[in-house]
Amino acid sequence: MDALERLQSILQTKTISYAERERIDFSEYEKFISLIKQYYPLFHEKAVVERVGMYSLLYVIKGTTDLNPIGWMGHYDVVPVNPEGWNHEPFGAEVYEDYVYARGALDMKGHVVAMLEAIESLLVEGKTFERDLYIMLGHNEETGSAMADSGAKAIKELLISRGITFECVLDEGGAFIDGKKLGVNGTVALIGVAEKGYLDVEIMARREGGHASTPPERSALFEVTQAAGLMESNKFKADFNPATRAMFEALVPAMDQPLKFLFKYKDIFKPILLNVMTKNPETAATVRTTAVMTMASGSKAPNVLAQDAKVNLNCRIVPGDSVEEVVSRIKRRIGSRFTVTPINGNNPTSVSSVESRCYTSIDKVIKEVYPDIKVVAPYLMIAATDSRIYHDQAEGVYRIQPFMSIKDDRPTIHADNERVAISSYYQGIQFFKALINALNGLI
Ligand SMILES: [Zn+2]
Structure with missing residues (x-):
């Protein structure tokens, strides 16, 4: 099985979030959890794994120093689909003309899978991390942020009780966009800083x-x-x-x-x-x-x-x-x-610094992995992500987008025919490898 097949298989799990909790099919969540365990064995061997709030997942890989850890967030629930609008089976993860079509391809199981592929591959290469690496995967971001059973909040509370403060926390958000609107002739990579x-x-x-x-x-x-x-x-x-x-x-x-x-x-x-x-x-x-x-x-x-x-x-x-x-x-x-x-x-979040080690590393890695980018810039997110809760528990919180094809496919998020370009997916894995390397000081 290769990285693309693993992505397809994971996208086929119907981890759909509904506001009415009784409508949720948690056996699909269990399927997701057991698939990633099967596909990323070294990661699961090296990390301490905890289930928080039933289905949210916290992984910690110990680093070699006691420097502040790096937190990588994600969520594996997706919004419901209206199959009538789709030209592909919404959970079929069909490959068609160099794209994978599935709910969650961009928001954000595709992102989560690329991240896990990167970590597994670094571990296979025998790398160890300088800083502790926290992977925090929420199970109800799409409906849960304001609710009492928010998985992301439960993880945060657990980490507060353990006295964890992050060097930085990374999450979804951010974008690759055509710079025209901003007066830039070329592609702009935006990093969400607030x-x-x-x-x-x-x-x-x-x-x-x-x-x-x-x-x-x-x-x-x-x-x-x-x-x-x-x-x-x-x-x-x-x-x-x-x-x-x-x-x-x-x-x-x-x-x-x-x-x-x-x-x-x-x-x-x-x-x-x-x-x-x-x-x-x-x-x-x-x-x-x-x-x-x-x-x-x-x-x-x-x-x-x-x-x-x-x-x-x-x-x-x-x-x-x-x-x-x-x-x-x-x-x-x-x-x-x-x-x-x-x-x-x-309240609005604080604005994370663009002079921090984390931001400058993200900036550098984006320019390395995506040489065609004209400029990297911080920006204010209009939409909310779960990472907002970490602004008081991390030196910086940054929202990044690993897939270049989002430039054209942003409108498919939460809509019909959500898709990710296969080449973007592979490039995303490279991006995460380089970024983990830069942030965690791989040895
Ligand atoms: Zn999302």
Whole structure:
């Protein structure tokens, strides 16, 4: 069996995460666990293996020194599929025209398998590690991060109880992208160094109910959506934050004119640059806290006025801003006629340094393994990963993407026909080997 066949076989396990826990088929999770045990025997022999929260996996390979360890995260659950949209069996892992098609090919069993292939192959070569190597594989990232049974959180708590602090933690995220949008003629490798915060806020108006045939001047539902609409239409102030600053500083040398000039003096040209960036939703989200209405509820019947009308405002918070600030800004802006309740929220992460040994190693290894990359840059992740929980337990947390083909195939993540190019998969294994080598100081 070769590395490609092992990937296909592992992608065939239906480790599907559902929010309704009773729908999950855990025998598929067991299948995944026993397959990796079978395919990576030396890894399983050298590592101490623990199951945490039933199905999450923690592997520790002892290093030769007591320097701070390196943590590699991953998750092996995947989101459900809608088979109608697929041209290939979603869990068939069929090879077609140099691609492997399967749910999880990119997010992120493909990534996990490439990592395990790299470790196994280093161990076969007889390498030992300078630092302890922690492999942390969650089983419910897709639905579990906010839930009580989050495998990633259970592992973190276990490590806190053991007093473990990491030199750095690595996880999914990051990207290879066409640099055009960023003013770079060529491929850009982005390393996630921070994540935005997350917050749901419930805005409620309590008014007198009654029959809809004799409506008041303004109904509760009207008032509450108007208040929430005020938050949606009056955007929060845009500004550069430490993560976007670091990104532009890395990109400037590779940019073409006239952007190169504008971003070199980004503080002088800030009003113009922010004006352009806020025109596009993707770039706007990197420079300001956003708020958008996602759910609304009124009365239970079509002819009854709502007594309690509610709107959920989903907010994503940039570094430098906070949950507390956002809640108090909402209260100030919409006034006291409404009840404002934060439902759940977490602050943006800290911004990991681009001067750390870990970041500079990642940067160097990417340029070695992918010589066609024009530039490597840090960036602010808009989406959340489980690695956010390690910002207080590691000197740096970095999100990397090992597969070049994601440049074209990003839209297949959580969607139909998810796939990874076979050549990218093999290159990904090389990338992880080189990176483990650089970070763990292989001897
Ligand atoms: Zn993922």
